[in-house]
Amino acid sequence: MNYCKERTGARALVESLEKAGVDVLFGYPGGQALDIFNCITDAKFSFVLGRHEQGCVHMADGYARSTGKPGVCLVTSGPGATNTVTGLATANIDGIPLIVITGQVPMSLIGTDAFQEADTTGVTRAVSKHNFLVHSADEIPEIVAQAFYIATHGKPGPVVIDIPKNCQQALTKAQYPERVSLRAYHPESAATASQLTRLAKLINEAERPVIYAGGGVIASGAADDVAALAHKAGIPVATTLMGLGSFDEHDPLSLRMAGMHGTPAANWAMNEADLIIALGVRFSDRVTGKISKYAPKAKIVHVDCDPASIGKNVAATLGIVADVKDVLTTVGSRVKKASHPEWIEKIDGWKKSHPVSWKQMHPNVIMPQAVMEAVDKATKGHAVIVTDVGQHQMWAAQHFRYSIPRHFLTSGGMGTMGFGIPAAIGAAFARPDHTTVAICGDGGAQMTFEELVVAVEHKLPVTFVIINNGCLGMVRQWQELFYSKNYSGSILTVKGRPANEHLEQDLKYDYLPDFVKMAEAHGAEAYRVIDPAKLDSVIAKAIKSDKASLVEVIVEPRANVYPMIPAGKPVSEMVFQ
Amino acid sequence: MNEEIYRLNCYVENKPGVLARIVGLISGRGYNIQTLNVGPTEDGTVSRMKIDVLGTAKVVEQIILQLRNQVNVIEVTSRKKLEIRN
Numbered sequence: 001m002n003y004c005k006e007r008t009g010a011r012a013l014v015e016s017l018e019k020a021g022v023d024v025l026f027g028y029p030g031g032q033a034l035d036i037f038n039c040i041t042d043a044k045f046s047f048v049l050g051r052h053e054q055g056c057v058h059m060a061d062g063y064a065r066s067t068g069k070p071g072v073c074l075v076t077s078g079p080g081a082t083n084t085v086t087g088l089a090t091a092n093i094d095g096i097p098l099i100v101i102t103g104q105v106p107m108s109l110i111g112t113d114a115f116q117e118a119d120t121t122g123v124t125r126a127v128s129k130h131n132f133l134v135h136s137a138d139e140i141p142e143i144v145a146q147a148f149y150i151a152t153h154g155k156p157g158p159v160v161i162d163i164p165k166n167c168q169q170a171l172t173k174a175q176y177p178e179r180v181s182l183r184a185y186h187p188e189s190a191a192t193a194s195q196l197t198r199l200a201k202l203i204n205e206a207e208r209p210v211i212y213a214g215g216g217v218i219a220s221g222a223a224d225d226v227a228a229l230a231h232k233a234g235i236p237v238a239t240t241l242m243g244l245g246s247f248d249e250h251d252p253l254s255l256r257m258a259g260m261h262g263t264p265a266a267n268w269a270m271n272e273a274d275l276i277i278a279l280g281v282r283f284s285d286r287v288t289g290k291i292s293k294y295a296p297k298a299k300i301v302h303v304d305c306d307p308a309s310i311g312k313n314v315a316a317t318l319g320i321v322a323d324v325k326d327v328l329t330t331v332g333s334r335v336k337k338a339s340h341p342e343w344i345e346k347i348d349g350w351k352k353s354h355p356v357s358w359k360q361m362h363p364n365v366i367m368p369q370a371v372m373e374a375v376d377k378a379t380k381g382h383a384v385i386v387t388d389v390g391q392h393q394m395w396a397a398q399h400f401r402y403s404i405p406r407h408f409l410t411s412g413g414m415g416t417m418g419f420g421i422p423a424a425i426g427a428a429f430a431r432p433d434h435t436t437v438a439i440c441g442d443g444g445a446q447m448t449f450e451e452l453v454v455a456v457e458h459k460l461p462v463t464f465v466i467i468n469n470g471c472l473g474m475v476r477q478w479q480e481l482f483y484s485k486n487y488s489g490s491i492l493t494v495k496g497r498p499a500n501e502h503l504e505q506d507l508k509y510d511y512l513p514d515f516v517k518m519a520e521a522h523g524a525e526a527y528r529v530i531d532p533a534k535l536d537s538v539i540a541k542a543i544k545s546d547k548a549s550l551v552e553v554i555v556e557p558r559a560n561v562y563p564m565i566p567a568g569k570p571v572s573e574m575v576f577q
Numbered sequence: 578m579n580e581e582i583y584r585l586n587c588y589v590e591n592k593p594g595v596l597a598r599i600v601g602l603i604s605g606r607g608y609n610i611q612t613l614n615v616g617p618t619e620d621g622t623v624s625r626m627k628i629d630v631l632g633t634a635k636v637v638e639q640i641i642l643q644l645r646n647q648v649n650v651i652e653v654t655s656r657k658k659l660e661i662r663n
Contacts, residue, residue, distance in 0.1 A: 121594055126605055131647045133594065152647055184590055184651040309641035 004039035010139030010168040013101070014039045016144035017175040021316040022072050024429055025435045026050055030076020031116060033103030035168035040074070048429065048458070050554070053080050057087025057421040058448065061096050062386060065409045065427075070097040070151045071426060077103045081162070082123060086416055091546040092414030094242060095306075097151040097217060098158035099144075100128075106166040119524040129157030134164065135576025137172035145317030149180040154187025155306040168337055171314040172483040174533040181250070187305065191322040191330070199301055199327070200334035206275035208343045209235045212258065215242030215412065216280015216304055216324055218405040223247065225328035226279065229538040232332070233338035236347055236380055238266035241397055248372070248403040255347065256356070258288035260565050261394040264354035264574060269347055271571045273298045280304055280324045283313040293570035303327050352575070354563075356398050361556050368467050368555040369394060371539070372399035375437055375465060379541040384409065384427050387542060388444035389422030391473035396439045396560040411532070412516075418447030421464060425451055428460040434455060435543060436460075442468040442492060442515070455548035456523035463542045464524075464550040467517050469557040470495075477560045481575075511554070519550035526550045582611060582639045583660040587626040590649040591617055597627065599650070602643055608632050623651065629658060 002009045013036060017025065022045045026527065029037045040047050049058035053075045060071025074083055082103040091098045121131045126203040130150050132143045140163070147159040188425045191199070203209060213226050223246045230237050230253050235245040238255040249256050258266035270276060276298045283286075283302075288294040292312060302309075302316035303324055312320035320327060358369040372395050375383070381401060386409040387393040393410055402408050409427055411419040424438035445466050455462050467473075470493035479487050491497050493510045519526035525547050529538045542549040589595050596615060601625045603610055612629040630637065639653060 122597070125594075125598055131594075154646070182648065185648045187646075306646065308639065308646050312639060312642075481616055 002042055004042055006171060007173070008035065008039075008168060009134075009140050009163065009170050010035040010039045011042045011292040012172050012174060013144065013163065013168070014043045014148040016141045016176045017072065018044045020144060021069070024048060024063065025072050025074055026042045026056040026063070026426065027074035028053050028076070028080060030080045030103060032077035032105055032165045033074060033080070035165065036103065036163070042455055043351040045218045046456065048454060051453060052448065053083035054087050054418065054564075055448050055451040057098065057100060058419050059379060059429070059451070059454070060088070060098050060100075060110060061087060061091050061133050062409055062423030063430040064091070064098055065423070066384065066406055066427040068221070068406070069429035070239045072099045072101070074101045075103070076116065077105055077120065078118045080116075084117055084125055085123060086418075087415060088124055088158045088160065090411050090414040090416040090419060092127050093131060094411065094521070095155045095157055095215060095425075097156040097270065099147050099151055100160045102160060103161045103168070103524070104162045104164040107164045108166065110164065110394065116189065119213070120160065122182060124160045130158045130164065131170070133161035133162045137167045137170035138174040139175045140167065140172065140533045141176040142215045145177050145180045146182060146557045149182065152183065155309075167539045169266070178260070180293050186409070189305070189307070189321045189374050191327050195318065195320050195356070196327070196331050196334065199320065199331050201270070202275055202301060202318065203233055203235075203250070203277065203331075204336045204338070207340060208273045209233070209271040209277060209340070210235040210269050210273065211235050211247075212239075212270065212276050212278045212281055213237055213243045214240040214279065214281030217243055217246040218280075220280060220305070220324040222279070222325035222328055225325055227251070227336045228332060229328055229335060232337055233335050234267060234344065235277070236272060240284065240287060240412070241410060245402040245405045246399060249401040250403060254457060256398055259284070260289070260567070261350075261561050261563065262287075262577075263346055263356055264563055265350040267565065267571045268350050270298070271296035271530075272346070276300045276318075278302045278481060282306075282309045285313070288314060295574075297345045299485050300375070310348045327436050350402065361558060364480075365556045366529065366533065366535055367554055369395050369399050369553065370440045370466060370532065370535060371553050372396055372439070372537045374539040375439070376400050377438065378543045379435050383407070383437045384431060386410070386420055386424035386427055386438045388438075388440040389415045389417045390441045390444060391469075391477060391559070392441045392467040394441050403561040417444035420444055422451040423555045424462050424464070425455050425460060428455065429458070436462045437543065438462060439536055440464060440466050441473060442466055442470065443472045445515070448502065449476050449522075452522040452524055452548065452550070454517060460548055462545045462548055464519070464548075465539070466550065466552045467555055468552050469555050469559070470511055471557055473557075474561070480560070507546065515550065515552040524550050526549040526552070528552045528554070580631050580633055582629050582631050583626040583655050584658045585626075585630060585637075585641065585644070586642060586654045587628065587651075588618070588651040589624050589626060590651065591624040592649060593625070595649045596626070598647060599628075599644060600645070603628070603630060603640060606640070608640070609635065621637050
């Protein structure tokens with residue numbers, strides 16, 4: 001049935017999305033988006049109905065992180081648009097390409113405080129890479145093409161297209177352009193010959209080099225080139241959280257993750273290095289700690305596609321604004337084959353003396369780290385792991401061994417709780433050939449739990465693992481270590497809540513909500529594990545299931561994430577226990 | 578590092594929302610615009626913005642890089658403003 005008979009702006013939008021190669025659209029309808037919704041039932045792409053606009057954007061984000069293609073999301077005006085803000089900010093800071101289309105009140109009503117009117121371009125300006133307010137139906141195909149170009153060129157990011165209802169309804173003959181030309185935006189930049197010569201010289205002369213790989217390596221598709229450089233020149237590789245999977249963590253040259261909760265070997269190697277080759281990173285404060293004490297002995301080469309990222313936090317000896325893959329493929333032949341036996345021996349000593357490890361705290365209580373190992377075992381290391389934010393996110397970063405790009409999806413820069421469940425669903429739509437496991441805390445899971453329905457409806461065999469410690473673990477950990485154990489606002493069980501919350505200590509209502517009942521009410525298979533002896537078998541059973549499943553694991557609430565370099569402190573103040 | 582007044586010369590596409598984007602980028606980072614002057618150039622599709630902002634060299638450099646990253650910004654130049662007329 002052809003519902004969208006005339007070639008309206010809405011129809012032109014749908015055609016443009018088809019031309020841009022969209023295969024799935026995530027969204028949620030409302031009054032000012034109805035003309036577009038009326039046309040998508042005829043579209044070549046499929047539609048996924050989320051249950052909250054934030055969830056829709058995170059789904060599109062999970063899709064984009066999993067494939068590298070822009071995720072696309074459609075919502076209505078006013079509250080629909082404002083609900084996308086957290087999702088946009090999450091994608092913006094991590095450089096994830098998204099197209100978010102918002103309905104808007106008709107042009108004649110803009111500025112009148114009309115029903116469900118919000119200044120969407122005003123609200124989203126600071127959390128998106130770019131945004132457009134459409135003024136006429138004729139602009140729609142060109143703006144869609146520009147939006148896809150902007151989202152995917154330079155440092156990727158989210159682009160918002162706000163379309164007033166009268167522009168959706170007006171007739172237009174405008175066609176999708178063959179090519180995009182933007183007057184002012186030309187992000188492509190390449191390394192100069194002298195920069196490449198200097199880079200090769202620095203690498204060839206280094207005695208204690210470290211490659212420091214970030215999300216930009218994954219975005220640029222340069223993981224193989226990083227491995228080639230590391231192996232040829234004998235350089236150990238540390239990654240950021242966003243860079244996990246850019247270098248095989250089983251490789252003897254892998255230092256694994258650096259930073260606040262990174263491995264001692266990665267942090268000490270950066271501290272002792274004479275050359276840091278930083279590829280597609282932005283030197284987050286979560287990695288550098290105290291900036292003035294960061295990598296004191298090292299020359300720093302910083303390669304990134306974003307000119308504003310170079311020199312922003314750490315001064316670079318050599319800054320190269322270019323695509324990481326382009327730089328590595330051209331510099332590769334000029335780098336001499338080398339090994340650094342003394343340096344590698346020193347690093348191997350650190351790896352042996354301070355491996356990533358954990359201790360059982362109580363014999364009958366599951367340790368959260370054991371859950372990660374159980375998932376790793378059940379998926380043989382091949383799953384796409386999607387996390388929420390908090391302690392479990394760091395344990396997931398530490399206790400899996402990542403070897404492939406786009407197999408660890410996490411909200412790195414923004415640290416958005418509620419990301420895990422919808423992002424895992426988006427990733428499962430993108431890569432149905434992969435096992436997808438979401439690892440969430442009990443706090444973040446409650447923020448976007450409603451999206452579980454989507455996994456059930458679409459029969460996505462995603463396993464949602466809820467690490468339930470009855471508290472907001474990372475907040476609790478900081479309060480334990482830095483706020484005199486004043487657990488203000490961070491305890492989710494009735495037991496142990498501070499007096500200012502005026503709760504009756506009625507343990508009948510401890511551990512609310514009941515995640516198993518919640519999951520079953522949403523139509524998913526659900527299990528609860530309390531006994532350490534049953535952990536492996538239940539996790540394996542849930543992952544094997546061809547339906548959406550949830551495992552609530554009640555874990556040791558006192559477990560903390562170690563090692564830890566307290567915020568703003570140098571590497572020397574790393575805490576191990 | 579000392580704070581000084583820098584004069585930024587921005588050539589931008591003359592489109593709705595561009596002024597707000599540029600001003601927001603500066604104010605959102607906590608820096609105060611001392612003077613702002615905007616007008617079309619001979620080419621009516623391009624506007625020139627003269628922005629005086631108080632900051633350290635490092636901060637101003639970062640602002641310029643961020644401005645250049647904007648989709649509608651054609652060119653940005655800057656110089657230290659030694660004399661403040663008013």
